[in-house]
Amino acid sequence: MTEIVKARNVSMKFKAVEALTNVSLDVAPGEQVALLGHNGAGKTTLFRIILGFIKPTAGSISIAGFAPGSDGARRAVSYLPEQVAFPKMLTGREVVRFYARLKGAAPEDVQAVLDKVELVEAADRRVDTYSKGMRQRLGLAQALVGNPRLLLLDEPTSGLDPLSRQHFYELIADVSRRGCSVLLSSHGLSELEARTDRVAILRKGRLVADGPLAELQHQADLPIRFRVRAATGAVGSVHAEIGGGRINCASVELYCARRDKMRILSKISGLGAQVEDVDVASPTLDEVYRYFSNNGIEQTQRGDIQCTA
C-alpha cells in the first residue's frame, strides 16, 4: 500500500536557521499521526513543505505519490491552518460551499459536513459573528469537504473546550475509519488524550520520537512515584524499611523504575498496619512528552533520587 506521506531525510534551512534536520516520516492510509513539539520545533514548517508552499533544502517528500504542491497532491490534501480565517462578510455555508466548489465536491457534501461539525444552525450567519470555537469548526468543515486522502491539521484543538475537543477527536476517528489519513500537530501529549495511532515528536527540527504512545512511554522509562502514608507514629520505621524521602511527618515518597514496581509494592504491603494508604502515580503523558522534547532533563532530576529499596 502506498504511503500518503513519505518524507525521507527532509531538511529545511531558512538563512541561518535550521528549521528541520533529516526528518523522515511516513503516514499510512487511514493512520492518525500526531506531530508534537514546542513552538518553533518545526511542525508548521513540515506542514508547509507537505502543502508545497516551500521546498525542502534537502531530502525528498511525496504526497500520495505526487510531488508536494502538484495538482495531484493538492487534490489529496485538506488543510486546516492554526489561525484559520475566512472572509468576514460570508456566511458559514457560503464559505464551505466555496471550498467544496474549489475541491470539486458534490453540493450535498456542504450540508453533510456542516451537520458533522454541528454548525447547521449558525450556517447562515456571517463568519464575523462566530466564536473562536465555531470558526475552528468551520475550518474543520472546509477541510472535511470533498473526501480528502490526508487531513493536515495545525494545532486543531488549541482553544477548544474539553467537550468540543472530545467531539473533535470523534470526528477524526470517524474520517480515518473511512481511510483518510490524519496528520495533526499539537503542543502536548495531554491534549491528544491518547487518541492517535502514532506520535512523532520534533525537537529543534529533529524527529526525536516516532511510535505508538505505549512504546514511547516504555522508551522513556520514567520513574514511578510511590507516596506512602504511614500510620500514626510509624513514619520512621516505614522510612527505614523502604527508603526514599520523608515529605512530611506522616508520608514517605520514593521513585523507582518500572521494572521495580511490583517488588516495591509487595514490600509496602508487607509492612501491614504500619501503612495507612499508598498512592502510585505512573508518569503522565505530559511528563513523557517533556522527556522527549526537553532532551531528558526531567529524568536526570529524578535520577538523583535513588531507589534504595
Place this chain on the structure above:
Amino acid sequence: MHGVITIAATEIRIGLRNRWIILSSLILLAFALILVLLGSAPGGEVKTDAVTVVVASLSTLSVYLVPLIALLLSFDAIAGEIDRGTLQLVLASPVSRGSVLVGKFLGHVAVLAIAVSSGYGIAGLVAFFANGAGEAVALIGVGRLIASSTVLGATFIAIGYIASASVRQTGTAAALAIAIWLFAVVLYDLALLGGLLASQDGFFARAVFPWLLVLNPADAFRLYNMSAIDALAVGSNLGGAGSALPLSGLATMFSPVAWTAVALGLSTFILKRVRP
C-alpha cells in the same frame, strides 16, 4: 475553469456585502452629477449635445478616479489576504495559482463595471433628460465611456496585483498602489509636458511624445474618448496631438489591453513564487 468562476463569484459577493460596489458607485455618481450640473450651463451656447459635453468631462474625471478605485480594489487582493490568513486555504486547494488570480481579476472587474455603469449610467440619463432635446445617439457615447472606463479600470486592477503580490504587508502594498496612481495619472503627464517645453527642435514632440502618450494606459484612454466624441467641438486641447498619434480611434485602447495582459502575466509569475 470551475475554480475561476467560483472565485470570481465570491469576490462579487464580498464586493456587494462590504458595500464596496455601492460606495464606489456613489462616489462616481456624485462627481458625475456635479459635472452634469456644471456642464449644462455652457451646453446651451455651444452647438454640441449636452450629453456629449458631459461624456467629455466624465472621461477626464475617469482618468483620475477609475485607476484610483481599481487600485484600491486590488492592492489588498494578495498581500492582505495572506496577512489575514484567508489566501493560504485557497492556495492549498486544487485550484492553480493562475486560476486564483484570473478569478479574482474577473470578480474585481465585474465589481468595477457595476460601479462605473451605475454611476455614469445614472449621470448620463440625468443629462439626457434634463436637457430635453438630447439625441439618442449621444447615449452611445455614455456606453462607450462606460466600456472604456471598465477597460481602464481592468488595467489598473491587474497592475495593482503586481504590487500586492510583490510585498508581504498590506500597508506596503497600499503605499505602492498610491505611488503607481500618482505616477501614471499625474507625474507622467507633467513629465511629458516638461519634455515638450524642453525640446526646442520639436523632435521630441514629433517622434517621441505621441508614443509615450499612447504608452500610458490612462492617456490612451483619454485619447480614445476625445477622438471618439467630436473633440474639437467641445474644445479639447488634445486635438493637436491627435493628428500625429501612432494609433488612432479604437486602436488607442490597445495600450490598456496590452498592459492588462502583461500585468496579469507578471502578477501570476510573482504569485507562483509567493511562499504563504
